[in-house]
Structures are given as structure tokens and as C-alpha cells.
Amino acid sequence: MMNKKLLFLLLGSSVLSAQTINESAAATKVSGKTGINTKVPTRTLTIQNTDTNQGKPVLRLVDTPKYSENINSAMDAALGGNTQSTTKHSDYRHLVVNSVGDVYQGIPMTNNTGVINLVVKQVNEDWIETFDTGIDYNKYTVALLSYTLHTPQTEPGKMPMLTSSNNLPNGKSTINGETYDLSKTAAPVVYLKNHNGKWAIHADYPNLGLKNFTLPTAQNPQRDISGGSKGYGDWEFYLLVGKRDYLPSQRIEFNMNKASTKAGTSDANYSAKLNDLLNKLD
Known part of the structure; x- marks a missing residue:
């Protein structure tokens, strides 16, 4: 417990991660949940990284089929499921992860x-x-x-x-x-x-x-x-x-002051608006 408190103090009180939970409260709500490397799963499936695996992904899928390999197949027929019948990207969605590690269904696989x-x-x-x-x-x-x-x-x-x-x-x-x-x-x-x-x-x-x-x-x-x-x-x-x-998109104006050569970033307002847009692309 001391190590957890020390880590929390070092990172700052504003830090929020998937592990900063009330374990006592979470331990009473584990019914129907599965944990890997944790005894206190907070979601239907919770995977906690290990010390020896730090800096590496916690999940690897091996021999995963391409999305198109389910076309007109009967892989779910025995379970009463529907078969996929098209290869449209919009029929599939990415998984997106938020800042605390929760996984959601994302937007369709298109460039929008x-x-x-x-x-x-x-x-x-x-x-x-x-x-x-x-x-x-x-x-x-x-x-x-x-x-x-x-x-x-x-x-x-x-x-x-x-x-x-x-x-x-x-x-x-x-x-x-x-x-x-x-x-x-x-x-x-x-x-x-x-x-x-x-x-x-x-x-x-x-x-x-x-x-x-x-x-x-x-x-x-x-x-x-x-x-x-x-x-x-x-x-x-x-x-x-x-x-x-x-x-x-961002509208940015710059005054050349009758010159023929200038750098946009020499103007603070220009730089602020440019960085505001670029930060949205990160």
C-alpha cells in the first residue's frame, strides 16, 4: 500500500489511470467479471500488465483472420448467428481506447x-x-x-x-x-x-x-x-x-506588412492558432 501511495504522490494527485480505483469497493463487485493478472476486475474482462511486461502491449492476437474472411462463411451458423455477406468497410468498426483503458466500439472503418x-x-x-x-x-x-x-x-x-x-x-x-x-x-x-x-x-x-x-x-x-x-x-x-x-479546420490571418518574405510563426497569434489545429491532429 505504501508503494501505491508513493507512486500516486510522484505522479501527482490529478493523475487518473485504469488502476487508480477503490479496490475495497471494486472487490465487492467482481461477480460476472474476469481478471487477468488482477484479482479485482472492474470490467467484464480486465487485463493488468505485469512488471516484466512494462512498455509492451497487454494483448496480442495471433493468426487473426482478415475482416473479409468471414464473407459468406458459416462460422457462426452453429450458434445461430448471422453470416457477414459484404466487404464494405462501413460494416466494421475499430476499437478505441480512452485514457483509463476502457475499450469502446469506434466509428465505421471509413476515412469519413x-x-x-x-x-x-x-x-x-x-x-x-x-x-x-x-x-x-x-x-x-x-x-x-x-x-x-x-x-x-x-x-x-x-x-x-x-x-x-x-x-x-x-x-x-x-x-x-x-x-x-x-x-x-x-x-x-x-x-x-x-x-x-x-x-x-x-x-x-x-x-x-x-x-x-x-x-x-x-x-x-x-x-x-x-x-x-x-x-x-x-x-x-x-x-x-x-x-x-x-x-x-482553422482560419489563420497573417500581415506581411508590405514585405515579400516572412515566417508565419513570427506572429504569436498565428502560432497559437496553428498549434491549436495541429494539436487536434495528434
Whole structure:
């Protein structure tokens, strides 16, 4: 008993393990329980490690069959049990152990994430201000894997093209005596956002529009110099979706203060939020 008290004092009074129990009370409740290396089992089966086995697992299963070996077998037929008929991972569950050694049935054997291939058709030229996916923002984490703007032909005899806005300056730049037209190329702006508690998508080519232009023909070889008619594009997205419980996310902001090179961990707030997320993955 002295050794147990000394160990408890060394570890601290806040320590709780599977062995810090009231043995006197537990000894009166061992009926129907089996203990290995202990005379005071506290669960239906309690396994206590030995001094000579410290640092090693207390349980080893030898020649354990793979989960799929029970498919369509009759191993439980004599006992009146049901046979397993599929190999779906979701039919099986891991065992999970809490901090005091109690074992529970875990979540199904899946990675708890899925990929949605979302195609949003006939948008206003190239512009999606807000597309509500219907996915609960607080329950799920969504990550944007990729996106593509498709420009289908929506008018016979016309070709869809992204064109720059008339509001863009037609400026020029002189470098080393050479004059160049300024580029009107625009990068797409695509991001996810919270819209009324749902995950939503914004997608756009700023200052560009999808227009349809008449193709030259043998009868009319002239190129179309009009402003074109309105086109309607299709956006395609690949979204990774998972429950927030298993796929945590964290919004982190960092101010570069007009510099081009910085380390995020130089900011205490950045480091705190980063570590908060990383600790959830341990």
C-alpha cells in the first residue's frame, strides 16, 4: 500500500489511470467479471500488465483472420448467428481506447471524407456571385480541390470566348525604349464562404465576360467585330467534404506588412492558432 501511495504522490494527485480505483469497493463487485493478472476486475474482462511486461502491449492476437474472411462463411451458423455477406468497410468498426483503458466500439472503418464533383451550368457568363451548396457550414469542412470554367457553344454558328471589359484601361508601358500593351489577362477568383450557415462558392474572372461571336464562313469571311452576345458558361468544381469532428479546420490571418518574405510563426497569434489545429491532429 505504501508503494501505491508513493507512486500516486510522484505522479501527482490529478493523475487518473485504469488502476487508480477503490479496490475495497471494486472487490465487492467482481461477480460476472474476469481478471487477468488482477484479482479485482472492474470490467467484464480486465487485463493488468505485469512488471516484466512494462512498455509492451497487454494483448496480442495471433493468426487473426482478415475482416473479409468471414464473407459468406458459416462460422457462426452453429450458434445461430448471422453470416457477414459484404466487404464494405462501413460494416466494421475499430476499437478505441480512452485514457483509463476502457475499450469502446469506434466509428465505421471509413476515412469519413468524400469528394463531390459539382458542375454548375448556365451561369451568368463566367460569374457566380454565390452558389449555396446546401452543406452545413458548422457540421462539415469543405476544401476546394480544383475548378474549371467550361465554355460550351450555346448559339449555333457562334464561338464562346472570354473577352475583357470595356472598362479596362488600354494602357501601354515603355521599358528600355520599347512600348508594350498592358496585359488584360485576368486570373480567376474562386473561393468558398459561409452563406447563411451553408457552404457557398464564389467564382469569377474579374473584368472578363463570356461572349458569343459569329464564326467566319465562306459566304461571310469577315470576322465578328461586334461586342458579341451573352454566353453562359459551366463551372466544374471538385470539393473534399468531411465532418468537422474528423477534419478540423482553422482560419489563420497573417500581415506581411508590405514585405515579400516572412515566417508565419513570427506572429504569436498565428502560432497559437496553428498549434491549436495541429494539436487536434495528434
